[in-house]
Amino acid sequence: MQAVSNKKKVKSVSYSHWGYIFVAPFFITFLIFGLYPILFTFKTSVTDAVGWEHVLDNNIMNPWYENFRQLFDPNSLVYGKFWGSLGNTIIIWFFNFVPQLGLALILASWFTDSRLRLKAQGFFKVTIFMPNIITAATIGMLFMSFFAYPIGPVNTLIQTLGLSNLPIEYFRSVEWSRGLISFIQWWMWCGNTMIIMIAGISGINPSLFEAALVDGCSSRQTFWKITLPLIKPILVYNLTTSLVGGLTMFDIPHMMTQGNPNETTNTVARFIYTQGFTGSRNFNMASAASVVLFVIIIIGSLLIRYILNDHDPKPGKVSRKGAFVK
Secondary structure (H helix, E strand, C coil): CHHHHHCCCCCCCCCHHHHHHHHHHHHHHHHHHHHHHHHHHHHHCCECCCCHHHCCCCCECCCCCHHHHHHHCCCCCCHHHHHHHHHHHHHHHHHHHHHHHHHHHHHHHHHHCCCCCCCCHHHHHHHHHHHHHCCHHHHHHHHHHHCCCCCCHHHHHHHHCCCCCCCCCHHHCHHHHHHHHHHHHHHHHHHHHHHHHHHHHHCCCHHHHHHHHHCCCCHHHHHHHHHHHHCHHHHHHHHHHHHHHHHCCCHHHHHHCCCCCCCCCCCHHHHHHHHHHCCCCCHHHHHHHHHHHHHHHHHHHHHHHHHHCCCCCCCCEECCCCCEEC
């Protein structure tokens, strides 16, 4: 017993604190540059902060919801601009995300289909994903140069081919302006959506595809019956992140059109920017619009999650009498 007691006790080494140390920079950064601005925005939305000298004032409006009332009052000056910019944002987002998701699903199913055995997959994946790593400012300047008026590569090409006798002012046309912004957003983010879809499909148990192949299912049947139902969580993620990114769209419309023509490409983010950082600097109205946009995004995200989640009833218990109870 004495020999046992004299043995040196081995101290266990705990490395759990290292995990907290590694994640600490993220939380510190988020608290300073994320959470504090969010809380400050909520506070400013119920004040009369106009101009830099009033940003830090604590003048709560009476009533406190006055800024929000103006956003929802058809007779106010900001009502039409805010809801018009929201409508513009939804239109542009819809016409870039629907083809983006469709093409990403098709490409992901092709690249993961063992029966197709596509060659040079790495090259095509990199090429499709490449626009996502180019900055929005660079892409905006590139397309502004392409579609310049009256002399630009696109105008020169269509005139050379005889498709048009006169140069087209693309950025003075509502359809062309919205179409170009939607196309750029689609071109930039299609590769990112495709990569996420490929990752989701690659996580499906290969035995399911093998069983479908043995049963004689076609590629289309396999996609609709196996692939699509099993990547619903990935679809929820893509839809949610695209909704957030689409409703906060700012850089491309701001660089290319400045919200023109006639504010038909003015997005909610640009409305908030012009309210808070131009003119009289209505930080209170910009903050109120930010809060409303935040609530819209939350509601939209919850709707996406509810619609795409399975609603099958949970299995209940059977009582002694044989009755089904929840």
